[in-house]
Amino acid sequence: MRIVGIDIGGTFIKAGLVIDDKIIKTRKVRTEPKRLTDTLIEITRNLGAEKLGVGAPGLVDKDGVVSRPPNLLGIDKLSLKKILEDRLKIPVIIDNDANVIALGEYKYGAGRGVKNLVVMTLGTGVGGAIIINGKLHRGRDFAGEIGHITIDRDGPLCRCGNYGCLETYVGGPYIVKRVQEAIKRGSPRKGIKTSLNEYKEITPEVISKEAYKGDRYAREVISEMGDAIGIGLASICVVLDPERIIIGGGIANMGKVLFDKIRKTLKKRLYTREEIDIRKSELGDRAGVLGAALLFK
Amino acid sequence: MRIVGIDIGGTFIKAGLVIDDKIIKTRKVRTEPKRLTDTLIEITRNLGAEKLGVGAPGLVDKDGVVSRPPNLLGIDKLSLKKILEDRLKIPVIIDNDANVIALGEYKYGAGRGVKNLVVMTLGTGVGGAIIINGKLHRGRDFAGEIGHITIDRDGPLCRCGNYGCLETYVGGPYIVKRVQEAIKRGSPRKGIKTSLNEYKEITPEVISKEAYKGDRYAREVISEMGDAIGIGLASICVVLDPERIIIGGGIANMGKVLFDKIRKTLKKRLYTREEIDIRKSELGDRAGVLGAALLFK
Numbered sequence: 147m148r149i150v151g152i153d154i155g156g157t158f159i160k161a162g163l164v165i166d167d168k169i170i171k172t173r174k175v176r177t178e179p180k181r182l183t184d185t186l187i188e189i190t191r192n193l194g195a196e197k198l199g200v201g202a203p204g205l206v207d208k209d210g211v212v213s214r215p216p217n218l219l220g221i222d223k224l225s226l227k228k229i230l231e232d233r234l235k236i237p238v239i240i241d242n243d244a245n246v247i248a249l250g251e252y253k254y255g256a257g258r259g260v261k262n263l264v265v266m267t268l269g270t271g272v273g274g275a276i277i278i279n280g281k282l283h284r285g286r287d288f289a290g291e292i293g294h295i296t297i298d299r300d301g302p303l304c305r306c307g308n309y310g311c312l313e314t315y316v317g318g319p320y321i322v323k324r325v326q327e328a329i330k331r332g333s334p335r336k337g338i339k340t341s342l343n344e345y346k347e348i349t350p351e352v353i354s355k356e357a358y359k360g361d362r363y364a365r366e367v368i369s370e371m372g373d374a375i376g377i378g379l380a381s382i383c384v385v386l387d388p389e390r391i392i393i394g395g396g397i398a399n400m401g402k403v404l405f406d407k408i409r410k411t412l413k414k415r416l417y418t419r420e421e422i423d424i425r426k427s428e429l430g431d432r433a434g435v436l437g438a439a440l441l442f443k
Numbered sequence: 444m445r446i447v448g449i450d451i452g453g454t455f456i457k458a459g460l461v462i463d464d465k466i467i468k469t470r471k472v473r474t475e476p477k478r479l480t481d482t483l484i485e486i487t488r489n490l491g492a493e494k495l496g497v498g499a500p501g502l503v504d505k506d507g508v509v510s511r512p513p514n515l516l517g518i519d520k521l522s523l524k525k526i527l528e529d530r531l532k533i534p535v536i537i538d539n540d541a542n543v544i545a546l547g548e549y550k551y552g553a554g555r556g557v558k559n560l561v562v563m564t565l566g567t568g569v570g571g572a573i574i575i576n577g578k579l580h581r582g583r584d585f586a587g588e589i590g591h592i593t594i595d596r597d598g599p600l601c602r603c604g605n606y607g608c609l610e611t612y613v614g615g616p617y618i619v620k621r622v623q624e625a626i627k628r629g630s631p632r633k634g635i636k637t638s639l640n641e642y643k644e645i646t647p648e649v650i651s652k653e654a655y656k657g658d659r660y661a662r663e664v665i666s667e668m669g670d671a672i673g674i675g676l677a678s679i680c681v682v683l684d685p686e687r688i689i690i691g692g693g694i695a696n697m698g699k700v701l702f703d704k705i706r707k708t709l710k711k712r713l714y715t716r717e718e719i720d721i722r723k724s725e726l727g728d729r730a731g732v733l734g735a736a737l738l739f740k
Binding site for chain 2: 205262274276278279283284285286287288289290291292294295296297298299300304306307308309311374377378380381382384385386387388389414415416417418420
C-alpha cells in the first residue's frame, strides 16, 4: 500500500511516501497558506499515493475540518478532508499535527517502550498529544492542547482567548516579541549586555545560537521558557502521571539550558515527587510523515 | 459475594456491605486518625466481609501504601493493604478516594452514559479522578490529582510544595482561613457587610448557608472559588476534552452561585469553545462505598 504522510508546518510542508512503514521518497516545500490545498494535492499525486494521511495545525475535528491553526493566516473552518477526497479520489484522514507527530515518535522514535506518553511540540504554537494505553487520546475531538493550560490566571492574553496560557510564555512569536521589546528599551535587563541587539531579525534560532555561545540574556530568556514549561508539565503530570514526556518542535533544539530548567522546575513543583522521564523527540521531520501514514493503521 | 466498601473521609468513615451491586447495610463513624486501622478492621468484621475495598485520601500506590493524605494527621507511608490483609485474612484493595467515588458515580450515578469523564471532589483537599474509555486512568499510580494543577504560578504555597495550586483557592481549610483573616481585619471588603462575623466558627457550611440567605461577601467568596475551579477545569478540558465533568464533595453543595461561576469562567477561558457538561455528583456517601466494592470487578 502506497500511503503518503504529510505534516503541515507553519514554515514547511513535509511529505513522504510510506511503504511498509518506511519512507521511500520525501518532499519539503515552503508553506503558502493561500494555495495550501493545491500544494497538498500536487505533492500527493506526485508521490503516487493510494491513501493520504495529514497532520494539520489547529483544532481538527472528526470530519477533518481544520479550525484556528496558529500559523496559517486566513485559514479557518477548512473542510480539508472533504476537499482532498473530492479532488484526489482516494481515502484521506486528517488529524492534529501534534497527534500525528506523537504517533510517529510512539511507534518509531523516543516513545518506544512505554504505553502512556505525553508529547509537547514547541514552535509557533505549543501543541501536544496524549497517548494512553498505547492509543491516541482524542477526547471528543480536541484533547492534547497542552499549550493552552493556564500557567498564570492573570498572565498575557493568548490568541485562544484565555489568559496566561503556557503558549504565551514559550510560543515562538510571543518570545520574539518579548525579546524585541526588551532590546528596543536598550539594555534588556539591568547590568546584562547581550549580542542579540546586533541582529536585524530576532528568531528563536538566534536566541538559541547566542545562548549556546554564552550570551547571558539569551540564556535567561530560555531558562524562563523552561520554567514555564516545567510549571505546565507539573500540571499535566498530576493529571495524567505519564511514563514519559517527549518534547519536540524547533524550540526543543534550544538544548541543555532549556531541558535543565524544565527538569528543575518540575522536580520542585510536582506534588507526587516522582521522577519524570523527559526526552527530546528523535525523528525530526520524519515523525509527522510516518505518524500521518500511521493514521491508516 | 459479600464485599465491604469503605470510603475514608476526613471527618467520617463511610462503609457498606455490598451484595450484588446493592448496599445492604451501612456504617458511618467519625474518623480518628490514631485508630484508623482498628476502626476499619472492626467495621469490616462487623459487616461480615469476604472482600474489602477501600478508598483512602492522599497518594495511594500499587501496593496500597497511603502517603500524604490531606486530612489524616500523623498518617504517612501507611501500608494499609498489607496491615488489613494480615489482620483480616481476606483480599483487600486500596485505591485513592476520588478514584473510588468516580467508579461509583460512573457505574451508578452522574457518570452513567459516557465513557470519558473527569470527577472532582471538593473537600478538605481537592481530589480528582479520570475515566478514559470506561476505565480509571491511574497513570503510573497517582493520576487524577487535579487539585494540584497550577492556577497561578506565583500563588499561595500549597501543602504539596507547589505554588498556586487549585487546592489553595478552593480547599476547605484555605477558604476558612482566608475568611477568618478577612473578618479579623473588620469589614471583609470595602463597603460590604457580612453576617459571617457573627459565627464563632467559620466552616464551608456556614459560608454556604449565608450565601444562600443572600450575604454578599459569602457569595463573593463562593464566586471566587467557582472562578478558580473554572480556570482549573479549562486546563483539564484542553488536555482531556472529556464528555462530562462531575463535581462532588461537601463544597459542591455550595449550589448555584458556585456552579454558575464555574460554567461562566470555563466558557470564557476554554480554547476549544466547546460546551462542557458539568454535573453535581448524585450518590453522596454511597458513591465511595459502591465504588470501593467495584474495585473487585
